[in-house]
Amino acid sequence: MKRKVNKSVLFIMVILIVFSMSGCFDSIEAxxxxxxxxxxxxxxxxxxxxxxxxxxxxxxxxxxxxxxxxxxxxxxxxxxxxxxxxxxxxxxxxxxxxxxxxxxxxxxxxxxxxxxxxxxxxxxxxxxxxxxxxxxxxxxxxxxxxxxxxxxxxxxxxxxxxxxxxxxxxxxxxxxxxxxxxxxxxxxxxxxxxxxxxxxxxxxxxxxxxxxxxxxxxxxxxxxxxxxxxxxxxxxxxxxxxxxxxxxxxxxxxxxxxxxDGREALSYLMVTGDLGLVYYSLPDPEEGRKYMPGDFTGTEIEKNYISLRLGMARKPSIKVKIKDDRPIISGSVFLEGDILSVDSDQDYSVGEELTKLENYASEHIRKNIYEFLVKTRDEFKSDICATGKPVKKTFLYWDDWVAFKWMDKYEKAEFNVDVKVLIRRSGIMTKNIPMSLLKGKDK
Amino acid sequence: MQMKQKIKIGNFEALCLLINMFCSKLILDFPRYVSEDGGTASWLLVLLISIVVFVVFTFLARIYKKFSDKDILDVAKLAFGEPGKIIAGLLFMLQFLYLVTIVVREFAEDIKVISLTTTPISIIISLFCIGMLTGAFLGIETLCRINALAVPVLSAAFIFILLLSIPRFDSSKIAPWLGPGPAVLIKKAIPNISAYSELTTLLFIIPYLNDKGNYVSIGKYAILASGFFFTVGTLTYTLVYQYPMSTEFFLPLYQLARSIAIGRFLSRIEAIFILVWASSAFLYLSSGLYFVTYMFKKSFGLQTRKPLLIPFTILIFSIAMIPENLYSALRLEMGYYRNYAWIITIIVPLFLVTAASVRAKIERRNKSDEAKSQ
Structure with missing residues (x-):
């Protein structure tokens, strides 16, 4: 009899919990x-x-x-x-x-x-x-x-x-x-x-x-x-x-x-490692000349572009040395990409031309990143790329780190930027045979 | 007496009971309050506390060995007779009553903040009280078995939340590595030993263990497992939320779960957290109420425990309603309980066991003297 009563009490308690848990007070329909x-x-x-x-x-x-x-x-x-x-x-x-x-x-x-x-x-x-x-x-x-x-x-x-x-x-x-x-x-x-x-x-x-x-x-x-x-x-x-x-x-x-602007945002993503896979165009390293038919026959300078698809090959690395109370920030960005299009007749898919394109793209991006970092320092005085993180890791005690005042130090920072671009693929074409080689420039 | 002999607790079941008792505070506010004390080195503080507790427990277990068929109140009785048993029992009972009361209020406040926002706090506390009453009514054997079933699942869910936080880890967030410095860490470690204050429960379930001698390994493994969960949980939290921001969030692990978003589909996983949290809370509170009534019963030599459940539940409900607000409840825990609970957990058992050993030794000597004189 006692066991029966116990079970009934338990049953009532469990039911009470189950019903109350449905949250009558907080119920709200979508x-x-x-x-x-x-x-x-x-x-x-x-x-x-x-x-x-x-x-x-x-x-x-x-x-x-x-x-x-x-x-x-x-x-x-x-x-x-x-x-x-x-x-x-x-x-x-x-x-x-x-x-x-x-x-x-x-x-x-x-x-x-x-x-x-x-x-x-x-x-x-x-x-x-x-x-x-x-x-x-x-x-x-x-x-x-x-x-x-x-x-x-x-x-x-x-x-x-x-x-x-x-x-x-x-x-x-x-x-x-x-x-x-x-x-x-x-x-x-x-x-x-x-x-x-x-x-x-x-x-x-x-x-x-x-x-x-x-x-x-x-x-x-x-x-x-x-x-x-x-x-x-x-x-x-x-x-x-x-x-x-x-x-x-x-x-x-x-x-x-x-x-x-957008290009500076791109540099930001490269330095912070948040870059996904993006299209990136840069001027052709070789000056292009275009044949002009008709009354003004001859050639004239033409703006040619190369389009790449770029992404991070590795996470960027940032190293900071403090010299005479001045941070020397060295950033290393390693990108990899594919060639999407080349406007000129140049074939950048293999050999020396490929190396030339990689070096050119690296320098082009390096310059952009450097200018971007200088702008954050001189114009905004704001370490948006978190270059202070490696410095923070060199401290043992919190009070010492706070007293160091990294944000003030950033205003005096020097930057060394190293960018490496590796072209891994050249789209679904191995090379491009220019029409001018087959038919002549004026045909 | 007949009932007492029937209760049998397996090693794994006892281990799970202890792990849940220790680790439930991990889902409350543990990572936040150690972050307040340890700053960027809070995980080191937790590691330090766990090592200290492990060493102290090893020592306590060694001197407790000769009483391994008795619980701590029996030891108190050996040391100071019946009054000693009553005083020690009341001390332990009041500690647990205080703890359960604060925790029930904290759990209720937490659920009000994150889920049942418009439900009155009294209703939420009542719900917890009904759950805890049901669990405590079923007894320690049932609670241990439910713990044995639940703890592996809850641990897996907990680890799942931590694993999903890995993409947001940033090692610079736990730098500077020693935070406020070794001296401050050691000083702050002492009150934080109270994180293991539920270790006392092991000293009460020894007589019910299948193999009574196993209490040493159960205690050691429980401290090791909980130390691991405490350290990893705190480390994960501080690797995502840097100091001093890590001291801001009311429910650290809930915040961690809330921020997880991997792709468009794996987000809003705090639903898992609420399940883990509520299950752990019910098991913790049920076990807590069980021990409160058990300690009371044992202290005064009562025959049965169950008639005490409803009065103590009402008492817990009433006291839990006293704090004016959430912060008053938190102050009761952080301002008072945490600073002194370690004395009852560590010092009192050490004192009782030492006193009982000394008294046993004196009695043995007296007996041998008497035998010699005869």
Whole structure:
């Protein structure tokens, strides 16, 4: 009898736990929530913030196998409030659903606000469990609100997936940094590193006649190609998708101190080892001459390019020596790649020509990286490539390291950059037989 | 008495019970608070604590050998008679009561922060109390067997989380290598020995072990395994989150699990963490409540333990509701328990065993003197 009573008590207890664990208090259905895909933060009036919520409209994204309407897949809500959570409360007063950030992909902070410091916003985002640590963070060169209004994904109906893929495009373009919320916070709090964020803007070019103006405004190196020499919003491109992600925002502590273009972002990825597989064009080492038929027969100088696909062969190595209280930073970058295209008649696939191309590409990239590092030192005074890490490893005690003040030392750094490029393959062709060899230059 | 003889605990079961008792704090706040004490060298601090505990336990086990068929309260009785047993029993019981109360509140607060955000804290604590009551009701034999089933699975899940964190490891985050310096590490190691305060439970289950002599190897293996989990867990955490940022997160391993994102599909794996965490919590609290009631029963020579379960559960629930907020609960643990618990875990058993040995020696001498005089 006693055993029976015991078993009944146990059974009741287990049932009680099972039912209570279903979480009656916290139960909320997915269709009772409004999922924010992206949050824009702009400076408001009298110390307030202007917060823009790009909210997914699941019913328009599509149900089951049915495809929804791209145009209606998101809705925009903009509100002025002193805090992010305060803005959420205000938005909740006009929605039938509760705002949720558990699927938010991007936090976009305006440049104006970033220049004043982002620590308090980052702290708010890190503390609130709904914001994922892997959420992306970016800086909008113009207003974040305008950017989010202009975003019109064309090839992707799911706005969350659009932002996710948009922000990881650095892996195959190399023109923006890896820019996740927690990584940003880790770097912001680090004593040997400074944070960077992706640079976004609206690219509102409607006609190709504007290209010339854009190119004349861009800072283009004469020896270099022009691809990647832009910042977001300044790219000569016409598209239904207005959003552009190119360049990086440089921070010192929590304050944005400058911008870098796509090519500099590429150098950043090479030095930090975050580079994926990217297309990289460089001028042909040989000066090209083009035969001009017709009334002006003869040849004239022609700009030829070589396109490579580059990736990291090994993780980059950074070594630092301190000499007379001045750091001498030696960076070694080892890249490998394939030849994708060669404009000229030159065959760079084998032998001496291949070595010549490898050496030329190495020097070309070395120069870019060196200029990039000098810019971080002189213009921004910000160690965004974490060159302080090897120095930190030479210390035994925390107090000694803090007293060393690495960030001050970085301003006096000297750089030695070594780049090695190895061409592993030459596409699906072993060589290219120029037409001129078969038919003559004027045929 | 008949019931007592029926209880049999295998070596592996006892080992798993101890590992879960030690390591459950790893999923609470252990990596954070050692990070506060040890800075970038927190993993060295943990290694140091584990070595110290291993050495102390080896010494304790050696002098305990002559009492290997008795639990620590029997030893206290040998040393100081019935009053000694009652005082020692109450001391150990109060330690466990305090610990279980804090832990139930911490677990409840944690689940409120990460999962049941709108559920009142009283409801969450009640849920834990029901679970712990059920476990403690079933008894130590059942708890040990469930531990033997659960601990390998929980360990695998724990290691899985740590392995997935490897891509984010950065050795510069644990530099400067000696953090605040060896002197500070040694000084901070002493209160942190309290991380192993549940070692006392081994001294209570000795009479129930299949082979009573095995308590030495069970204790050693439990310290070694837990030392490994503590060190690897702390090392992983600090290799991902550098000091002083490592002192900021409320639940270090949860944060570690939350940040894992490998590709588009392997993310949000904190769901595994919550399962590991809740299972470990229920087993820990059930075992804790069992030992509280067992110590009380044994101290006062009561016949049965089960009638004590509901009153003690109510007591634990009531005390757990006293702290005003999460930080008050944390202060109870970090400010008081951690600083003094090692005295009850290490010093008191050493004192009792030494006293019992001395008394046994004196008695033997007296007996031999009497025999000689006769």
């Amino acid at each position: 269709d009772e929530m409004a999922f924010v895909v992206s949050l824009g933060i702009d400076k408001g009036s009298s110390g307030n913030l202007i917060l823009t919520f790009l909210v997914a409209v699941p019913i328009s994204i599509g149900v089951g196998g049915e495809i929804g309407e791209v145009e209606k897949s998101t809705t925009i809500i903009t509100v002025e409030a002193p805090t992010i959570n305060g803005a959420v409360s205000i938005v909740n007063t006009l929605l039938s659903k509760r705002i949720s950030f558990s699927h938010a992909k991007l936090v976009l902070i305006s440049k104006e606000l970033a220049q004043e410091g982002v620590e308090k916003y980052i702290n708010a985002l890190i503390r609130f469990r709904e914001f994922r640590p892997t959420m992306f963070i970016a800086i909008s060169r113009d207003k974040a609100e305008e950017f989010l209004k202009a975003v019109k994904p064309v090839l992707e109906i799911n706005p969350a997936k659009f932002f996710e893929m948009f922000m990881v495009s650095y892996k195959h373009t190399g023109y923006s940094p890896r820019s996740e919320l927690e990584t940003f916070y880790l770097k912001m709090e680090c004593t040997c590193n400074q944070p960077v964020a992706a640079l976004l803007d609206i690219n509102d070019v409607s006609d190709s006649s504007e290209f010339e103006r854009i190119l004349s405004e861009a800072e283009i190196d004469e020896d270099s190609t022009i691809e990647g020499d832009y910042k977001a919003g300044e790219i000569p491109i016409i598209s239904d998708t207005k959003s552009s992600n190119m360049g990086l925002a440089v921070f010192r502590g929590d304050k944005m101190v400058g911008e870098m």
